[in-house]
Amino acid sequence: MEWWKEAFGPWYPIVYNTRDDLGALKEVESAARWLGLDRHHDVLDLACGGGRHARAMIPLVRSVVGCDLSLDLLRIAMSAGGGPRYVAADQRALPFATSSFDAVACFFTSFGYGESVDHDKLIVEEVRRVIRRGGRFLLDLPHAEYVRSHLVPESSEARGLFVVKCSRRLVGNRVEKTVVVSEGGEIKSTWRESVRLYDAAEVTTLIESLGFRTNSSHSSFNPVATSHDRHIVISEAT
Ligand SMILES: C[S@@+](CC[C@H](N)C(=O)[O-])C[C@H]1O[C@@H](n2cnc3c(N)ncnc32)[C@H](O)[C@@H]1O
Incomplete structure (x- = not known):
């Protein structure tokens, strides 16, 4: 069951409305430094969603391409314009x-979706193919230990007229989430998300086995963060 073909539809931007352009701008500040981006670089925003990071990278580089599977989110990205x-x-x-690219960036948990590691290997192999030798790859994952120790089993939040209820559970090395969007008690949409939690060593080994050398890893995009909830790996194509 390829859940990601259902989850990133028209309700996604409502449910995840806190993941906005301002947040992306701040993340890109750090990402640009780690990736060494400059005006000669061609960049791929892999699984770009609504294009918030792609837009933020435009002033820093020569070109940005955003790619994604969701036509709903690509429509939002294209209507925002901004250069990518x-x-x-x-x-x-x-x-x-x-x-084709000097850098590839995969922001905000767009990896680890398939049931087997082979799914993720195919992604890294493709990144290695399209990136130039010496080019850099940013992979932004949830911090596995943080997720395990801070899991909120149930939540309910208002999004304008809608209520978004989420239930989360750990199943082996994955975190599974069920999202229900309702309005006035009537369910408008529901879907399931399931993401593999990679431990630091595991993801580094995977990336390095496919033609990359790890440059650095970070537990937040924010240099003065108090919460270390991400695992961001920067690697270089060898
Ligand atoms: C959590 S969202 C992150 C989107 C964007 N990077 C951001 O930070 O706003 C994950 C994205 O991965 C995309 N995606 C999932 N599986 C994909 C695949 N196999 N190929 C391309 N995009 C995929 C989804 O459509 C969705 O836009």
């Missing part, structure tokens, strides 16, 4: 020539 080019594609089969 957008392509509908599966990250396991990228429609780009070999060595």
Whole structure:
């Protein structure tokens, strides 16, 4: 069951409305430093969603392409404009020539979706193919230990007229979430999300086995963060 083909539809921007352009701008400040971005670089925003990071990277580099599978989110990205080019594609089969990009960035938990690690290997293999030698890859994952120790089993939040209820549980090395959006007691949409929690060593080993060398890893985009809830790996194509 490829849950990600259902989850990133028209309700996603309502449910995840706190993941906005301002947040992306701040994340890109750190990302640009770690990736060493400059005006000569061509960048791929892998699984770009509504394009918030792609737009934020435009002033820093030569070109940005955003790619995503969700036509609903790509429509939002394209209507916002701002300079990036957008392509509908599966990250396991990228429609780009070999060595097209100086950097590839995959922000906000867009990895670990498939039931087996082979799914994720296909993504990293494609990234390695489209990135130039010496180019850098940013992979932004949830911090596995943080998720395990801070899991909120149930939550309910208002989003304008809608109520978003989430239930979360740990199942082996995955975190599963069920999202229910309702209005006036009537269910408007519901879906399930399931993400593999990679331990630091596990993801580093995976990336390094497929033609990258780890440069650095970070537990937040915020240099003065008090909460260390991300695992961001910066690696270099060898
Ligand atoms: C959690 S969202 C993050 C979106 C964006 N990076 C952001 O930070 O706003 C995950 C994104 O991955 C995309 N996605 C999931 N599986 C994909 C696949 N196989 N190929 C391309 N995009 C995929 C979804 O459509 C969604 O836009």
